[in-house]
Structure formats: structure tokens, C-alpha cells
Amino acid sequence: METFLSVTGKLAQGFGTTLALFFLTLLFAIPLGLLFACISRMRFKPLRFLMRAFIYIIRGTPLLLQLMIVVYLPGIAFDHPLTKWEIFHGDVALSYFCGALFAFVINYACYFAEIFRGGIENIPKGQYEACEVLGMSRSQTFFKVILLQVIRNIVAPMSNEVVTLVKDTALARTVSVVEIYFAASEILRLQFIIWPLFYTGAFYLGFSALVTLLFGMLEKRLSRYWR
Amino acid sequence: MALLEVDTLTKSFGDTRVLKGISFDMESGEVLSIIGSSGSGKTTLLRCLNFLETADGGSIKVDGQAVFDAADPSLLSPKAIRHNRTHFGLVFQSFNLFPQYNVLQNLTLAAMMKAKEDTPDFSKRKKEITEELNNRALDLLKRIGLSEKKSNYPCELSGGQQQRVAIARALMLTPRILCFDEPTSALDPELTKEVLRVIKDLKAAGNTMIVVTHEMEFARNASDKVIFMAKGIIEESGTPEELFTSPKSPLLKSFLKQ
Ligand SMILES: Nc1ncnc2c1ncn2[C@@H]1O[C@H](COP(=O)(O)OP(=O)(O)O)[C@@H](O)[C@H]1O
Ligand SMILES: [Mg+2]
Numbered sequence: 001m002e003t004f005l006s007v008t009g010k011l012a013q014g015f016g017t018t019l020a021l022f023f024l025t026l027l028f029a030i031p032l033g034l035l036f037a038c039i040s041r042m043r044f045k046p047l048r049f050l051m052r053a054f055i056y057i058i059r060g061t062p063l064l065l066q067l068m069i070v071v072y073l074p075g076i077a078f079d080h081p082l083t084k085w086e087i088f089h090g091d092v093a094l095s096y097f098c099g100a101l102f103a104f105v106i107n108y109a110c111y112f113a114e115i116f117r118g119g120i121e122n123i124p125k126g127q128y129e130a131c132e133v134l135g136m137s138r139s140q141t142f143f144k145v146i147l148l149q150v151i152r153n154i155v156a157p158m159s160n161e162v163v164t165l166v167k168d169t170a171l172a173r174t175v176s177v178v179e180i181y182f183a184a185s186e187i188l189r190l191q192f193i194i195w196p197l198f199y200t201g202a203f204y205l206g207f208s209a210l211v212t213l214l215f216g217m218l219e220k221r222l223s224r225y226w227r
Numbered sequence: 228m229a230l231l232e233v234d235t236l237t238k239s240f241g242d243t244r245v246l247k248g249i250s251f252d253m254e255s256g257e258v259l260s261i262i263g264s265s266g267s268g269k270t271t272l273l274r275c276l277n278f279l280e281t282a283d284g285g286s287i288k289v290d291g292q293a294v295f296d297a298a299d300p301s302l303l304s305p306k307a308i309r310h311n312r313t314h315f316g317l318v319f320q321s322f323n324l325f326p327q328y329n330v331l332q333n334l335t336l337a338a339m340m341k342a343k344e345d346t347p348d349f350s351k352r353k354k355e356i357t358e359e360l361n362n363r364a365l366d367l368l369k370r371i372g373l374s375e376k377k378s379n380y381p382c383e384l385s386g387g388q389q390q391r392v393a394i395a396r397a398l399m400l401t402p403r404i405l406c407f408d409e410p411t412s413a414l415d416p417e418l419t420k421e422v423l424r425v426i427k428d429l430k431a432a433g434n435t436m437i438v439v440t441h442e443m444e445f446a447r448n449a450s451d452k453v454i455f456m457a458k459g460i461i462e463e464s465g466t467p468e469e470l471f472t473s474p475k476s477p478l479l480k481s482f483l484k485q
Contacts, residue, residue: 126323133277133317134337134400135309144336148327 007187007196014183015203017097021169021179022207025104026162032105033112040117058110064171066107071099071175093178100172104165111161119153120146152222159215163208170204228291230255230435231404236285237297238271245271246282247459253404253437253452258430260446260467261439263456264482269439272456273406276437277317278308289314289403316402320409322389324381330392331377334364338399360399367395371425387418391425398429405429407438423449443483447471455479 002010039051058066075081082088088095123146131141173182180203184196229252238246245268253259261269274280276287278295281303287295294311296302302311324333335357342356343349349356368374371391381389390410397405407426411419423445429436430449440446446453447467454464455476463476474480 124321124323126319126321127325129279130319130323130325131337132279133312133315134396135313136337136340137309140340144340145325145327152327 002187002191002193002196007193007199010187011180011183011196011199014178014180014200017172017177018169018179018181021097021101021104021172021177022165024101025108025165025169028101028105029108029112032109034116036109036113037116037120040113041120055110055113058107059114063103063107063168064174067100067103067171067175070103070106071096093176096176097172100175100177104168104172108161108165112158115154115157115161116150118157119150122153123149148222152219155215155219155222159212159219162211162215166207166211167204229253230257230290232286232288232291233276234286234288236272236275236282236287238268238275238280238282245459246275248285249456249459249461250285251454251461251464253435255403255435256433257435257452258450259437260450260453261437261456262441262443262446262453262482263462267456268459269456270408273317273408273437273439276404276406277315278312279317313400314403316397316400316405318390318393318397318405318407318410320412322381322386322393322413324389324393324396326381329378329380330368330373330384331361331364333381333392334367334396334399335360337396338363341400364395364399367398370428371395385418386414387421390414390418390422394422394425394429398434404435404437407436407440409439409441411440411442443471455482457482 036051036055040048040055042048042051071082074085075083082099083092083095085095088098127145127149128141131145136144169179170181172179173185178186180200181197184200187193187196231253233252234250236246236249237244249268249272251259261272263269271280275282275295282295282297284297285295286293286297289311293299293302294314301307325336328336338360339357342360346352346356365374365377368377371394373388373391373395376384376388376392381392384392390413394405394407394410410426411422414422419442423442426436426438426445427449438445438450450467452464453467453470455462455470455474455478457476457478463470463474463479470479471483474483
């Protein structure tokens with residue numbers, strides 16, 4: 001008979017994988033999203049167009065499909081399966097995890113890029129002009145006046161996106177990444193015990209609540225003074 | 228010698244000719260009001276003076292020194308512009324205060340940045356400079372009657388108070404010529420009064436100012452000279468007496484009748 005503790009033990013690795021996927025995605029997707037946002041605002045038109053087209057495609061197709069493509073396309077199309085890549089030294093689980101992580105990072109970077117771009121473009125022109133007539137340089141303007149307003153603009157949409165990421169991590173199971181949902185569904189499949197699935201539900205709920213709470217605190221702090 | 232000399236300034240946006248050769252002079256301590264219907268190019272003129280737009284032709288001199296000359300590329304470099312724009316200050320219709328800073332910080336921010344750049348031993352003298360700037364800001368706040376709001380944030384102020392702070396913020400950098408673009412258009416009559424009061428006080432203190440305004444009372448009573456702009460040219464200019472009591476141009480006559 002499975003107990004709460006024994007199930008927790010069986011899910012432990014899944015927990016770790018889910019958390020790793022979540023934090024590593026944020027770690028890479030935020031700076032990459034910033035880069036994408038900058039490129040999609042560049043004056044050089046061809047690059048700007050390519051960037052926006054790429055973002056449009058990624059945002060317009062399911063993450064599920066992107067996961068399949070990243071993980072299986074190298075094997076199917078180029079006869080060079082991800083699992084056999086040198087860098088993974090035969091660690092199949094690691095190769096799947098890295099493939100999934102790559103897809104997550106690209107996907108979320110595109111969503112973040114649009115949020116960052118919106119946050120920057122929503123700053124009223126008057127703020128830049130006020131700085132300009134006061135003789136401030138471009139970098140002073142950005143770091144002393146604009147940046148904090150951008151951060152304030154993006155907190156709410158980022159909160160939504162990060163909560164979505166919490167739940168999206170469950171998609172990694174489709175490319176054989178044993179995250180918490182996969183681990184729980186294995187218990188169901190092999191032992192016909194369903195409650196571990198609800199256990200994972202509670203985990204996602206708690207995790208989302210925590211993220212919402214943290215972003216809420218940040219937003220409150222930033223908007224203590226203005227608007 | 229005139230403090231400000233503007234000579235045949237022209238500016239187009241694409242095919243639209245917005246300024247078609249604007250020329251005027253100003254003496255130190257004068258207040259010039261610019262009136263005219265919307266779309267006549269008043270804002271564009273102020274923006275050219277403040278280097279927010281680059282005029283296509285003409286020149287601007289301050290104290291006989293060219294600060295802008297469309298024919299002189301050396302005056303168009305970012306460095307030259309950053310230096311020359313210090314002669315001018317601009318107060319916007321929409322205030323444009325920095326929402327994340329309180330009133331005192333709004334006043335000192337730009338002056339602080341400037342001191343940081345201009346003072347070689349800034350880090351050593353930081354305390355002294357900060358104190359100096361704070362004192363100057365507090366003095367200005369006293370003059371505009373907002374001493375008790377120094378720690379408030381812009382969103383906690385009325386429109387009139389915000390505009391007065393914006394005026395003080397521009398004065399912190401001691402511009403030679405302070406420009407106002409419809410400073411009271413976003414305000415109701417009561418708040419308009421308190422802002423115009425401040426501008427009149429500045430005139431009494433000897434500030435040189437250019438005020439684009441729809442407040443005909445103000446233009447008439449508070450200015451030394453009035454310019455009426457229409458379709459990108461100075462249709463008529465002179466003393467308030469001349470323009471308001473005996474306007475010559477038909478356009479001005481019909482403008483004043485509204
Ligand atoms: N950045 C711009 N691009 C194109 N047209 C502009 C721009 N700024 C102003 N204009 C045009 O120039 C004309 C004069 O505008 P403006 O100087 O704002 O007039 P005013 O302040 O007297 O109402 C208007 O027809 C306006 O549409
Ligand atoms: Mg205007």
C-alpha cells in the first residue's frame with residue numbers, strides 16, 4: 001500500500017525535474033527575451049522583420065509541437081537523434097531534458113520579448129522629452145527614469161506568463177521528461193492509484209499561488225507611489 | 228543686443244511645411260506670448276528652440292552666439308546640442324513629471340546628473356553638492372508655494388500643483404529663456420489661475436519667457452510682446468496693445484472674435 005510519504009518519495013525526482021525546468025527556463029528566457037525585444041525594436045529593418053516573424057510563429061504554434069520538433073526532428077530529418085549527441089555522453093534522460101528546456105526557453109523568450117517590447121513602448125513620449133530638455137544623456141534617461149517605469153509596466157503580464165509556465169512544465173512529459181505529472185501518472189498506470197495525480201494538482205496550485213503572491217508583492221511595492 | 232535672435236526658421240514634416248520662415252528678437256527679461264489657432268506651428272517653434280526638433284533652415288542666436296544654424300553642421304552634433312540646449316527650458320502642456328520620484332527628487336534629478344558629469348571630484352563633494360541642490364530646490368518650492376509638498380509624489384498633486392513643480396524643475400537648471408507650451412490647457416480655470424500667478428511672479432523676478440497660450444487675458448496683461456502665428460508664419464506681432472486693441476490682419480481679427 002502506498003502512503004503519502006512513499007508517494008512523495010517516488011515523486012521526488014519529478015519534483016526536482018519540474019523545478020529545474022521552471023527555474024532554468026526563467027533563467028535563460030528572460031535575458032534572451034530582452035535580446036529578442038531589442039532586436040524587434042531595431043532600426044535595421046530586415047533583422048527587425050525576421051525577429052518579429054519568428055516571434056509571431058513561435059507564439060502562433062503550440063508549445064507541444066515545438067517540443068516534438070526540437071526533440072525528434074534531429075533524429076527523423078538528419079539521422080542524428082538528440083539522445084546520441086556527444087555532449088550528453090549517452091545520458092538519455094539528460095538529452096530529453098535539454099531538448100525540452102531548449103524548446104521552453106525559445107517559446108518563453110518570445111512571449112517575454114513581446115511583454116518587454118510592450119512595456120518599453122508604453123512609456124509616454126513626454127518622459128523621454130522631459131529628460132531630453134533637462135539635458136540628461138540617453139543612458140541617464142534610461143537608467144534613472146525609464147527602466148523603473150518599464151519594470152512596473154511588465155510586472156502584471158510577467159506574473160501571468162510565469163504562472164502559465166508553472167503549468168506548462170507538465171508538457172515536458174510528452175518528450176519523455178519525467179517531471180512530476182509523468183511520475184504520478186506512472187503510479188496510476190502501474191498501480192491503479194489515482195490520488196497522486198491530485199497530489200500533483202495541489203503542487204501546481206501551491207506553486208502558482210506562490211508565484212502570484214511574489215509578483216503581487218513586487219507590484220504593490222512598485223506602485224506604492226504612482227498611479 | 229537682443230538676448231534671443233531667431234532668423235527665418237523653417238521646418239517641414241514630409242511635405243507639410245509647418246514653419247515657413249519665423250524671425251523674431253527678444254530682450255532679456257521680456258515675456259513673449261505666442262497666440263494662434265491650433266495647427267499654426269506654435270508647438271513646433273518651441274520644440275525647435277529646445278532642440279526636440281531640428282529646424283530645416285534658419286538660425287538661432289543667444290547673446291549674439293549662434294546656438295543653431297542649419298548651415299553649420301558643427302552645431303548639430305549631439306555634444307553641441309546638449310550644450311546649447313541648456314540656454315532653454317521647456318514646460319510641457321502635460322507636465323511630464325517623473326512618477327517614481329517625489330517632488331524634491333523631480334527637481335534635483337537632472338541637476339544632480341549634470342553635477343556628476345561636470346564635477347571632477349564629485350564623489351568627494353557629493354554630500355556638499357546634494358545639500359546645495361536640495362537647498363536650491365527648497366527655495367524654488369517656497370517660491371511656487373509648494374514647500375509642504377516636497378515629499379509627495381506627482382500622482383498625489385493636483386494638475387496645477389504638478390505644473391508648478393514642472394516649472395520649478397525647469398528653473399533648477401537656470402535656463403536663459405524659459406518656454407511654456409500651453410501650460411494651462413490641461414487645467415480647469417481655478418488651477419489655471421495659480422499657474423499663471425507663478426508665471427507672473429517669474430516675470431517680476433526678471434525671467435525671460437516665451438509662453439504659447441490660449442489665455443488671451445494673460446497674453447494681454449502679462450506680456451511685453453505678442454506674436455500671432457497663422458499657417459507657419461508670423462501673421463502679426465507687436466505690443467499687446469497693438470494686437471488686441473487695433474489688430475490689422477483679417478486672420479487675427481477673426482481669431483480674436485472667437
Ligand atoms: N512630428 C510631426 N510629424 C508630422 N506632422 C507634424 C508633427 N508635429 C506637428 N505636425 C504638424 O505640424 C502642424 C503644426 O503643429 P503644431 O506645431 O503642433 O501646431 P500648434 O502647436 O500651433 O497647434 C500641424 O499640422 C501638425 O499636424
Ligand atoms: Mg501646440
